[in-house]
Amino acid sequence: MTPNESHFIGELVEKHGRNRTSLIPIMQEVVARNNYISDNDMTEIARELDLSAAQVFGTATFYAFLDTQPRGRFVIRVCKTITCDMHGKKLVIQTLEDMLKIKVGETTPNKKFTLLETNCLGWCHEGPAMLINEVPFSGLTPEKVHDIISEYMMK
Amino acid sequence: MPDSKLKRVDLIFGEYSNVKYKVLEDTLKRTHEEIIDDLLESGLRGRGGAGFPTGLKWKLTAEAPGDEKYVVCNADEGEPGTFKDKEILMRVPRKVFSGMAICGKVIGSKKGYLYLRGEYKFLLPDLRKELDFFHDYTKKLGFDFIIEIKLGSGAYICGEESALFESMEGYRGEPRNKPPFPTTSGFMRKPTVINNVETFVNVMMIMRLGPVQFKLLGTSDSRGSKVFSVSGDTPIPGIYELELGMPLDRFVEEFGDGDTKAVQVGGASGFCVPRKKFKETVIGFEGVPTGGSMMLFNSSRSMYNVLHNYLEFFEEESCGQCTPCRVGCQQLRKGIEAVKRGVKKAVYLDQLMKLSESMKLTSKCGLGQSVANSFSSIVYNFKEEMIY
Numbered sequence: 001m002t003p004n005e006s007h008f009i010g011e012l013v014e015k016h017g018r019n020r021t022s023l024i025p026i027m028q029e030v031v032a033r034n035n036y037i038s039d040n041d042m043t044e045i046a047r048e049l050d051l052s053a054a055q056v057f058g059t060a061t062f063y064a065f066l067d068t069q070p071r072g073r074f075v076i077r078v079c080k081t082i083t084c085d086m087h088g089k090k091l092v093i094q095t096l097e098d099m100l101k102i103k104v105g106e107t108t109p110n111k112k113f114t115l116l117e118t119n120c121l122g123w124c125h126e127g128p129a130m131l132i133n134e135v136p137f138s139g140l141t142p143e144k145v146h147d148i149i150s151e152y153m154m155k
Numbered sequence: 156m157p158d159s160k161l162k163r164v165d166l167i168f169g170e171y172s173n174v175k176y177k178v179l180e181d182t183l184k185r186t187h188e189e190i191i192d193d194l195l196e197s198g199l200r201g202r203g204g205a206g207f208p209t210g211l212k213w214k215l216t217a218e219a220p221g222d223e224k225y226v227v228c229n230a231d232e233g234e235p236g237t238f239k240d241k242e243i244l245m246r247v248p249r250k251v252f253s254g255m256a257i258c259g260k261v262i263g264s265k266k267g268y269l270y271l272r273g274e275y276k277f278l279l280p281d282l283r284k285e286l287d288f289f290h291d292y293t294k295k296l297g298f299d300f301i302i303e304i305k306l307g308s309g310a311y312i313c314g315e316e317s318a319l320f321e322s323m324e325g326y327r328g329e330p331r332n333k334p335p336f337p338t339t340s341g342f343m344r345k346p347t348v349i350n351n352v353e354t355f356v357n358v359m360m361i362m363r364l365g366p367v368q369f370k371l372l373g374t375s376d377s378r379g380s381k382v383f384s385v386s387g388d389t390p391i392p393g394i395y396e397l398e399l400g401m402p403l404d405r406f407v408e409e410f411g412d413g414d415t416k417a418v419q420v421g422g423a424s425g426f427c428v429p430r431k432k433f434k435e436t437v438i439g440f441e442g443v444p445t446g447g448s449m450m451l452f453n454s455s456r457s458m459y460n461v462l463h464n465y466l467e468f469f470e471e472e473s474c475g476q477c478t479p480c481r482v483g484c485q486q487l488r489k490g491i492e493a494v495k496r497g498v499k500k501a502v503y504l505d506q507l508m509k510l511s512e513s514m515k516l517t518s519k520c521g522l523g524q525s526v527a528n529s530f531s532s533i534v535y536n537f538k539e540e541m542i543y
Contacts, residue, residue: 023325028273028306062327062474064309065273081235082423082464083386083450119311119468121274122238124386124450125393134276 006044008033013048023049023059027066035075035114036067064118072107072114074152077131081120084127088141092128093117095142099149113152161409162398164372164380166360167353168246176292179253182362183298187217187261194358197366198378203229203314203351204421204446205521209358212348215338217262219346226258226267227342227349231319233272233311234422235468236448239382240352242394244271244278247356248285252302254355256293257362258348259300267302268342270319273309311472315520316341316349318474329476330520351446353382374400377439381447387419388412388453403428403436406449414453417536422448423465424525427458429536458537459495462530463488469526480523483514487530491541501542504534 012029016022026045030037037045037060046053060066067075078084078092093115097103100113107114123129126138137148172178182190194210201207216224228251232240244251255267271278286302293300305323307313313322317331320342341347357379361369373379377399386392389410397406407415419427420436420443428436428443436443452461466488475481490507493499511527518524534541 020325021323024308024322025306028308059325059327062310062329063273063307066308080464081468082461083236085460085464086387086456118274118309119471120233120235120237122232122241122272124236124238124384127386131274136274136277 005041009041009044009048013045018049020049020051023051023056024063024066027056027060031066035071035073036069038070039068042068070107070111072112074112074132074155075114075116077116077118077121078104079119079121079123079127079129080117081124083124084121084129087127089128091142092130092140092145095145096149099146113149161401161405162372164396164398166364166380167243167250167356167382167396171363175249176253176289178359178363179256179292180296182253182257183260183296187263190257190261190362191217193361193366197361197369198375199354199357199361199369200377200440201351202353202357202381202446204234204424204444206440206444209350209354212338212350213258213261216346216348219339221346222263223343223345224262224264225342225345225347226255226262226264227316227319227323227347228255228267228269228352228355229314229316229319229349230275230352231270231272231307231314232275232352233314233472234424234446234448235465236386236419236422236450237384237446238386239384239394239447241275241278243352243356243382244275244282248282249289250356250359251352252286252289254350254358255302256289256298256300257358258350258355260298262346262348264348265299265301267300268323269302269304270307270313270323271304272307272313274307276306279304279306310474311468312474312520312522315522318520319349320347327474329474330522332519353447372398374437374439374441376400376441381445383445383449384447385410385449385451387449387451388415388456389451400437400439400441402434403438403443404433406438407433407451410449411451412453414455415451416454416456417452417458419448419450419452419461419529421445421528422450423468423529424522426528427461427532427536432536458533458540459491462491462533462541465529465533466491466526469522473522477517477519477523479514479517480519480526483510483518483523484526486510487526491534494541501538504538504541508534 042056046056123138128140129138199209313328318328322328337347470484511530515527
């Protein structure tokens with residue numbers, strides 16, 4: 001871990017408080033900054049909060065959004081629950097796979113995009129839907145996906 | 156829809172006063188006994204799906220010993236087919252915050268939490284802005300109540316109240332044993348009222364209209380109106396506020412595409428109602444209860460695929476803490492796959508039905524217990540689709 005990184009976690013602990021209720025908010029901020037929580041981050045958080053690394057790891061891995069694997073700068077999560085599935089989710093995935101040249105679960109070599117599937121996002125009336133980081137997109141068609149991703153590629 | 160047969164209501168999203176937080180200000184002048192009496196009188200039952208009487212929940216928490224108490228708003232809306240809480244938080248967050256503040260007054264709590272699912276993180280800036288206004292306002296009124304937002308991180312099970320407390324406290328979202336119930340031991344093991352987003356808005360409605368007016372809507376078992384999330388094979392998907400206690404055939408007449416073969420009421424953990432039972436089915440606590448999710452399927456859909464999708468969902472979202480749910484969800488999914496492929500004979504479905512019943516009896520929380528709802532109602536009503 002770089003000194004910079006250690007410093008960052010120290011700041012988060014100062015901000016949220018040195019207690020167990022701060023664990024998830026701290027990890028959420030680490031993910032927001034680095035796209036995932038590394039083993040080193042978890043060890044550092046454990047040390048700061050006086051927990052065992054196993055407790056931190058156990059908590060992180062429980063939550064789908066607290067990634068413990070390296071992810072791209074933009075994490076795409078496509079809803080795979082029933083109404084999105086019925087209304088063309090497969091085409092959405094296919095379009096994304098074709099554009100990004102990766103499969104579901106993978107990250108592009110330039111570390112820019114990660115493609116994942118997720119459970120119900122709460123956009124069933126406008127499915128198919130996806131999140132790119134925290135931004136929702138609904139009413140997706142292959143064309144719409146194409147436009148959205150083209151824009152993100154320029155970012 | 157001009158020839159609509161269902162009674163449309165516009166109480167949840169409606170604007171009633173130009174002065175923000177007027178109802179809150181008026182209500183804070185009343186005693187907590189009066190407020191509880193109104194809630195009990197109204198017959199309001201929780202809108203998250205389980206339907207516990209709200210007035211009683213608040214009364215029990217108010218009476219519970221202890222100085223430190225909490226108000227928690229459950230906005231971990233994860234049930235497939237449900238998206239109403241998001242809409243409420245986008246359009247009328249002040250009604251939610253007002254309802255929470257009134258609860259704070261009634262139970263003697265100074266601290267409220269809104270547990271917002273991670274998938275709705277995009278709502279944060281607007282909610283924070285509204286909260287700033289809310290805190291300024293309550294400060295001016297001299298009413299000491301602070302609301303903080305806690306963000307979830309993508310776990311359906313955290314919508315279960317005790318799992319939600321675990322998550323708020325920084326642990327894995329694994330449900331606790333009950334009792335003790337949240338009324339005596341909730342967040343930080345302190346007496347806590349935890350209600351669904353819509354329930355807090357309903358409280359505001361009762362404070363404004365009075366219980367008598369509120370009771371005019373719905374039936375004796377299901378008072379008031381309800382926000383429904385309508386999706387699936389319908390020409391008009393979306394959010395609709397309707398009176399409780401409506402017959403399903405009229406719902407289908409209005410929302411179906413003319414070819415509806417089944418309606419899943421209450422999401423993946425709810426019940427599947429086939430066409431032949433539309434007429435006799437009532438939507439409400441006396442019939443098929445729902446947290447608001449209504450998914451329509453037409454005859455082009457394979458109910459095997461629907462069930463398979465639900466089982467995959469449960470398999471992933473089971474917290475894994477208790478065996479009946481952790482193993483049961485996997486085995487049900489593998490079981491229907493085996494029957495479909497012809498590896499197992501059709502009678503194997505009966506075995507699976509028994510397994511789902513065991514899960515209902517022995518699972519620790521509502522997740523494992525409710526898998527049987529959709530499983531048995533789909534397998535029973537669409538057996539041939541499971542086999543061929």
